[in-house]
Amino acid sequence: NADEKVHQPTSYLSYVEFQNIAKQEKPKEVITIVKQEKPKEVITPVVVNITHRLEPDGSVYNYASESKGAKVVAHNKEAKGANNILGKDHDKYLRNPCSVGDKFVVIELAEATLVDTVKIANFEHYSSNFKEFELAGSMSYPTESWTMMGNFIAANVKHAQTFRLLEPKWARYLKLSLLSHYGSEFYCTLSVVEVYGIDAIERMLEDLIVASVGAMPEKSSEHNASDTPSLKLEAGQIEKRKDNESMNDSVPTEISTVNDDAQKIVVEVAKTPPMVNLVPDPVLELRQQLNGRIAGDTVMRILVQKVRSVEANLSTIGNYIKELNRRQCDTIPAFEKELQKLSECLGQSKSEIKDLRERNANILSQEKEISEVESWKDAVSSQLDELARQNLLLRSDVQKVASDYAALEIKELAVLGMSLLFVCMSILKITSVHMSLMFSEAHNNADKGPRTIKGWVTLLLLVEIWILVNTILIRLSNQHRTLCILKSEHFVQCLLTKVTAC
Incomplete structure (x- = not known):
């Protein structure tokens, strides 16, 4: 059994290879087979001399008729x-x-x-x-x-x-x-x-x-x-x-x-x-005999040779079938193991393919999200560009307001200075009128003094009203400037909040 396992071939043999092995193992059968094949080798040159087939009337059989x-x-x-x-x-x-x-x-x-x-x-x-x-x-x-x-x-x-x-x-x-x-x-x-x-x-x-x-x-x-x-x-x-x-x-x-x-x-x-x-x-005599009746001894001899060759071939085929069955019994378990391994590999490949499909789906979803982020990025960049443009406009407005505020301050100071100057002049005039009334001795001068005081008092009141109006206007302009600055700061803060949230 051990020798058989050692010399056992791993692949199937063809019938011709098996027949050659059987001939090597059985030299006697080889001799009989060679004897059967010798007449075929001898008759090959004789067959070239063809004897034509004849019609019933004796004419040669015409295959192109x-x-x-x-x-x-x-x-x-x-x-x-x-x-x-x-x-x-x-x-x-x-x-x-x-x-x-x-x-x-x-x-x-x-x-x-x-x-x-x-x-x-x-x-x-x-x-x-x-x-x-x-x-x-x-x-x-x-x-x-x-x-x-x-x-x-x-x-x-x-x-x-x-x-x-x-x-x-x-x-x-x-x-x-x-x-x-x-x-x-x-x-x-x-x-x-x-x-x-x-x-x-x-x-x-x-x-x-x-x-x-x-x-x-x-x-x-x-x-x-x-x-x-x-x-x-x-x-x-x-x-x-x-x-x-x-x-x-x-x-x-x-x-x-x-x-x-x-x-x-x-x-x-x-x-x-x-x-x-x-x-x-x-x-020719034998051909004439075969046209009517083949000799019995010759027919029996030929039939016996054919039967012997068929028996030898049948025994070889039977041994070949047994060898095939034996090797089939040996190789089928190995084939089953290989099929099991292949099925396992197939299951593993299916799981890997499933994972790859899931990863592919995730990648597609991520690509979709990335495309959405890119579209949002484009929208935000457009908004930031708009914000920068509005910021420039707001900065120019603020600079204009600041320059207007400086001019208003200068005007306010000038108005206040002029008002104070008029106030001082009116006060000095009233004081001088009072002093002149106190030291005036003439009657005419006494009548003229009160009229002069009334005029300067009227001028002083007008100056005070003017100062009050200018102060109110300056306050209003300051409040408007403050509101504009607050609005711009609120707008910038809102945009920054949106950008931070994104």
């Missing part, structure tokens, strides 16, 4: 009758003006096909034949990336021409681009396009055939030594038969182009019927 579901999905806008190249009526054809630069047609095959051969033809005599053309394939459409399948040059003939790809490629959509043409006719026509190859089921059949050839029992070679030789002899016979078929089926012709750098390809034109090969082909 309209009757099989193929159709034209795109072509250049100048093309007319593009769907005619997929039909069996050779009197109808695809017509393009030869002056058009980009002449192409996109064909959707009947199904995804491993394309290895293309047959095209132009049966229209009063038109220009195609010369150089290009093939590209794709598994989807529309697409921006086309897989280049080959560039070919056709002969200037009016019959079907077959072109074999150097490397078969899978495609569901085939783009045929016509690059150049022969002759100087106005229209370039194309009558037939046929595509040969194998589909996914045929490919699986090829794998099955090669696997069954490699797994044929040695007892069959002992009983039928003349019919089924060893695998090495079979390979030699297959190569010889392919050479014979290639020489008997078609006669290659080299097409020369105008430019020296142009490609030279071999156009396969069927001219002579194939010769009968007397050497039996075990692969």
